Amino acid sequence: MLDALVANVEGEEGADPKQGAILAAITALKQICNHPAAYREDGEPLAGRSGKLARLEEIIESVFAADERILVFTHFASWGRRLATHLTEVFGQPIACYDGSLARGVRDKMVADFQSGTGKGAMVLSLKAGGTGLNLTAANHVVLYDRWWNPAVEDQARDRAWRIGQGKTVISHRLVCPGTVDERVEEVVAGKRHIANLVLPKSSSISDLNTDQLRIALGLRPDELLAEEPGSEAAAMALVSGVMS
Numbered sequence: 307m308l309d310a311l312v313a314n315v316e317g318e319e320g321a322d323p324k325q326g327a328i329l330a331a332i333t334a335l336k337q338i339c340n341h342p343a344a345y346r347e348d349g350e351p352l353a354g355r356s357g358k359l360a361r362l363e364e365i366i367e368s369v370f371a372a373d374e375r376i377l378v379f380t381h382f383a384s385w386g387r388r389l390a391t392h393l394t395e396v397f398g399q400p401i402a403c404y405d406g407s408l409a410r411g412v413r414d415k416m417v418a419d420f421q422s423g424t425g426k427g428a429m430v431l432s433l434k435a436g437g438t439g440l441n442l443t444a445a446n447h448v449v450l451y452d453r454w455w456n457p458a459v460e461d462q463a464r465d466r467a468w469r470i471g472q473g474k475t476v477i478s479h480r481l482v483c484p485g486t487v488d489e490r491v492e493e494v495v496a497g498k499r500h501i502a503n504l505v506l507p508k509s510s511s512i513s514d515l516n517t518d519q520l521r522i523a524l525g526l527r528p529d530e531l532l533a534e535e536p537g538s539e540a541a542a543m544a545l546v547s548g549v550m551s
Contacts, residue, residue: 335487337382340452344385352392358481359389362449363396365479369447370397370426374474376447379463381454383407383432389451390430401428406435420444437463446474451481453491 337345341356352359362378369376378393380386383405390403402416413435420429421444429442437459445467450460460480468476482488 332487336452336491337385339483339486339488340380340382340385343388344382347388352388353396358451358483359392361481362451363393365447365449366393366397366428369428373425374447375420375423375427375445376429376449377436377442377445377463377467378428378430378449378451379433379437380430380451381433382452383435386430386432393428393430397428399426401430403430403432404436405432417442431463431466433459433463436466440466441469441471442466443469443472446472447477447479449479449481453480453482453488455491 334345339358341352341359342348343350343352343355354360366376366378378386378389380389383403386405387403390401393401402420404413404416408416416429417440420427420442423444427444429445431437433454448464448467450463454460464476464478480492482492
């Protein structure tokens, strides 16, 4: 799947880089980092196919064990709905997905139910629809399942739980897959590298680049992706957590 995406961009012709193809590939790679089914739904169960999803389940399990509540943000609304359905099945309790396709009244009730609930609970939210304006202080854990280029957008999502009335420490979990476009987004958000350094040189064209250079431009590191060590699936998921009080 990854090789096909790289080959598609490599096959683009023209004097200038096909930015549309590159951006489309980056979006697809972000979806694959989330889960193969987030990129191409195949009707198969989600379990056992994504280190990122496995890590999310571990986080939710620990949050539920502490009788606490958690918010999970994703940039992809369709994946959020699929994720909420999966998590409902895994944990045996309703986990809703808040996204822009829902009527305003439905969304308002969803927030009210989450806020008035007691004990363990979770909600999946699309970053665009749920990242601003909501008060969700019933949760004290926030997961950024996939990263966005603008740190202010992520801060706004985190602040849904970290608001006036929050009596607990809020823990933010940021999920990053090593050796992938996730790392590139992480570098941008962390201010370690300007976006300009992540795109192709102005003097280059797609036809000038070999496969390894394309992988770098698209945020892939084959040495990480092809690791065959025991437990590599678990090791392929790096969690960066920040604690705010």
